[in-house]
Amino acid sequence: MSAVNVLAVYGSPRRKGNTASLLREAVAGAREGGAAVEEWVLRDLKMSPCLEIYGCKEDGRCVIQDDFQKIYDRMLACDALMLASPMFFYTVSAHTKILMDRCQSLWVKKYWIEKAAFGLREPTRKGLFISVGATKGKKLFEGVMLTVKYFFDVLDMEVWKALLYRGLDFEGDVGKHPDYLEEAHQAGLELARTVGNTK
């Protein structure tokens, strides 16, 4: 049986911020569960936003030659994805959104080239989404969950779990909530085990 491959994507511009701390815990948990985890920090990649030229219409591959090409291959190859982004204006960070928009190439592949029927292709992989926001409103994560659902969909992934935390603003705030960090650790562990059991 081959190891479970998990991709962990850090979407915050802060290297030691709240979502990064939570994702690091999830990574540790997934490793404890036996997964091989690859970590990508989006702020380290040189990625253009989607330019809407639809070069991807040929074969579903984006034609802009930059660091997206590297992470694209890893996203297709993994068994599960763990994505962490802070809430910026009620959605994901710009770094994360650029990655998502470049995956329009996968939307084109799935729905135009392969002609999948909307909502009918069963997800084959699992995604964990981690986010935090400074405020405490009930609707804080409503919009972003739609964004994440449809992003995971182009990767044939279901939103397996979302860990969403309110009231965290300054770097290090999450450190005051060991229960959140433990929950992230357990989520990574459970994800690795769940995927491992179906491999």
Ligand SMILES: Cc1cc2nc3c(=O)[nH]c(=O)nc-3n(C[C@H](O)[C@H](O)[C@H](O)COP(=O)(O)O)c2cc1C
């Ligand atoms: C550009 C920007 C936009 C933000 N927009 C929101 C927002 O819409 N709602 C919210 O609750 N917090 C918002 N915040 C606060 C961040 O979500 C918060 O500081 C979070 O802890 C940052 O996570 P990180 O440490 O992982 O980067 C915003 C912060 C920035 C810098």
